[in-house]
């Protein structure tokens with residue numbers, strides 16, 4: 001299975017979802033490869049605590065400076081989660097056909113390949129989506145981000161890629177006070193079926209800042225476990241907003 005994690009709008013949590021879902025799938029026994037396609041703005045190497053160990057990246061594979069296996073690093077944070085770091089510049093990106101060829105080959109060695117997409121719907125989006133069987137669209141509970149998910153979904157329709165949406169950083173109190181759009185409104189704007197909801201969780205911000213794994217017991221981890229189960233086809237109810 002090859003899934004792309006995309007959004008349209010930047011900063012909504014694509015890389016966070018890639019990491020959280022990868023770790024949740026791995027704790028269910030999967031071998032997961034995450035490919036960072038955010039050229040120039042790589043983040044998965046630090047978020048998955050690879051840091052300076054990464055010598056090769058995606059561009060080295062495309063330019064044949066190294067074998068794919070030399071650009072794949074296992075995350076010390078999470079056993080059975082592997083990452084290919086993003087190229088340092090946009091010039092390091094290949095054509096969609098080359099990306100498709102690479103990902104299809106890699107998918108034979110992993111249960112799931114997650115492709116972390118850059119923001120926007122330009123060249124990086126086309127490259128990241130080129131190899132995907134399905135897409136996870138990430139939004140925050142914000143009307144602009146939800147509309148951008150709608151726009152991205154229309155492009156995925158043209159590519160014949162099925163998709164579901166994650167609403168990330170949901171904060172219940174302001175929604176109940178009527179100060180922020182609720183889930184129904186976000187779903188009306190995006191018009192994309194829901195894969196899951198991740199709460200705003202300070203543990204996530206702290207983990208990202210330090211390149212550590214979020215604690216097993218935090219609310220976001222519980223949400224990622226449910227999302228991983230649904231991603232694998234299990235029927236897990238969404239639950240109610242308290």
Ligand SMILES: Nc1ncnc2c1ncn2[C@@H]1O[C@H](COP(=O)(O)OP(=O)(O)O)[C@@H](O)[C@H]1O
Nearest residue numbers: 011012013014015016169199200201204205208
């Ligand atoms: N559920 C969450 N709770 C708290 N902070 C979050 C959550 N999701 C993402 N963040 C924070 O938002 C910032 C942007 O997330 P990131 O995954 O890098 O977005 P993107 O990849 O879409 O640009 C990061 O600092 C991250 O820690």
Ligand SMILES: [Mg+2]
Nearest residue numbers: 014015038043
């Ligand atoms: Mg990112």
